[in-house]
Amino acid sequence: MLHFFFKRKRFFFFFFIIIVCISLITRGADKNRERLPGQKALQVLFSYPLSLTTLCVQNITALWTGYVYLVDVEKRNTGLRQEIQFLILENQQLREHFLENQRLKELLDFKQQFEYTLLPAKTIGRDPSSWFKTILVNRGTSAGVMRGSGVISPQGVVGTVIDTALHSSKVLLISDQNSTVDIIVKRSRVRGILEGQDETVCRVNYIVKKEDVLPGDEIITSGLNAVFPGGILIGSVAETSNNPDGFFKHVAVAPAVDFSKLNEVLIVMKTQTGTGDDTENTNRDRQRQPAAQALPGQGP
Amino acid sequence: MFKIYALYIGFTAGLLFIQTTALLPFGNHGIRPDLLLFLVLHASVALPAVHGACIIFIIGVFFETLSGAPSGLFIATYLLVFSAIKLPCRIFNFNTLIEMFGLLLACLLIKNLLLLFFMRFIYEYHHTYIMQPVFREAFFTLILFPLVFPLLRSCINPQHTAGRAGAETYKHAA
Structure with missing residues (x-):
């Protein structure tokens, strides 16, 4: 018996x-299944050199943009000051609209989607x-x-976290075929x-x-799946056509985010389901703080 | 043997780092060569079947650690590519860079066909939308081959690294 196996060891190998491949593929088809043991530890190990390299290159870039690339600063400064004036006015109007919206919501007894902070x-x-279209974040x-x-x-919207390790996470971009987001067409409020x-x-x-x-x-998030807050821009409709054989329209969307130049992102951290009246205020305040601190050029 | 495993793991980590880092500008424009396929090819030619399969498994695990691919997909694909390449390696000698280039072409073809099959029938992807980046990947893998593979060959040489006893084993294995 043993001789039979040894004689055909290459075939059995x-x-x-x-057999191993088939079992691996079958295991991978289950999306909820955890990764192989040790892979999280490996991801932690990899995250250190990747973060370090990112930090080094960003510091070098900052040195360049901070000291060397200072041409036209005065001109840009004047332009930005003017833009701030316009934005202050716009902000005042939006605050009024926001308060009005809140009052109307209270009247209609609308429930808040979910409470979140941005990391x-x-x-x-x-x-x-x-x-596959994924990115690693620190x-x-x-x-x-x-x-x-x-x-x-x-x-706009970048994607969803599909896997986490101690100091890094994998984000599935909305451009990947596995990704789905509940959306609304901003103008006509059509859902898809x-x-x-x-x-x-x-x-x-x-x-x-x-x-x-x-x-x-413009295509925005509906906020119904409790993953993204409602009203976040996803992209704009690039093309529409009607399929003569089907019920549905073919709608192609160009994402607002350029995934090749994605350096900083914000992770939507769901805190708890809120139904209180003042939840929107807390969301707004919480949203501003980390976003302003995190993104250079986005803060005041 | 430990040294060979360490070298393969070191190269896997290094090549994967180059392939993954978001800082190299070419990667952000869709230019993503599969550098680990060179290691798969090298292990298929240079190592005996059992050790080769173990190394390929490790390469696959490393790859999937940083990839968004379903668990086991690349391990299985690389193992199947290894198995397919190992068979002609038993009959023919692949020594020159041109012969290895031909083998790489076969590797790429097998890998992409396998992935296409898995993606289409198991993970239900629309293959028409992923063909363009895949062709790009194959193209840049072929372009980088003459630069990377000789380096791998000079650094990981099992007949030198494993000592006299190991060299005998590998001679027989090849």
């Missing part, structure tokens, strides 16, 4: 490899393969990041599900042909 994070790596379970948290940037397609285009599914969606319309 490759047979064993194929700033830096991109330290990207997916090593071309098949915040993990030690900062309270959880699987399923939304990730945004000042430009955004799915990733490729690096520059996403598509919106389940929008019925008769619905009013036009190229150039």
Whole structure:
């Protein structure tokens, strides 16, 4: 019996490899399954050199932009001062609208979606393969990041946290085909599900042909899935067409975020479900603090 | 043997770091060569089947640590590429860089076909949308091959690294 196995050991070895591969693939098909043992520890090990390199290069870049690249500062300063004046005016108007909105919500007894804070994070790596669109950020379970948290940037929605380690997390970008986001067309309030397609285009599914969606319309988060706050920009409609054989419209969306230049992001940290009247105020205040501190150029 | 494993692991970590870091400008523009495939190719040619399979498994685990791929996908793909490459390696000798380049082409073809199959039928991806980055990946992998592979060959040489006893083993294995 033993002789039989030894004689055909190469065959059995490759047979064993194929069995291992099939079991690995079957295991991977279950999305809720945890990773192989040791992979979290490896991710922690990798996060240190990746963070260190990011820090070094950002410091060098800061040196360049801070001291060497100071041409036209005076001109830009004047322009920015003017812009601030406009923004102050706009802010006052928006505050009025916000208070009005809050009063109306109280009248209608609307319930707040969820309470959240924003945690700033830096991109330290990207997916090593071309098949998947993920990035690595330098915040993990030690900062309270959880699987399923939304990730945004000042430009718009970035993606969702799919995996966490001690000091780093993997973020699935909205451009990946595995990603889905509940959306609303800002102008016509039509709802749909955004799915990733490729690096520059996403598509919106389940929008019925008769619905009013036009190229150039802004797409925002609906806030219904408790991952992203409502009203965050996702992108704009690039193209629409009607499929003659189907019920739904084909809607292509250009994401607002340029994923190739993504350096800083904000992780939406869900705190607790709130139904109180003043939750929106606390959200607004909490949102401002870390966002302003985290993103250079975004603060006051 | 420990030294060979350490060298492979070191190279895997180094190449993966280059492939993953967001700081290299070429990576941000979609240029992502699969540098670990060079290691898979090297291990397929230079190592005996059992040690080679162990090394490939480790490479796959490292890769998936930083990738958003489903657990086990790249380990399985690299192991299957290794198995497919190991068979012709038993019959033919692949010594020159051109012969290795031909083998790399076969590796790329097998890897991408396997991934395409898994992605389409198990993970339900639309293959039409992922073809462009995949072709780009293959193209840049081929371009970087003459730069990276000779370096790997000179640094990880099992016949030198494993000592006399090891050299005999590898001679027979090859």
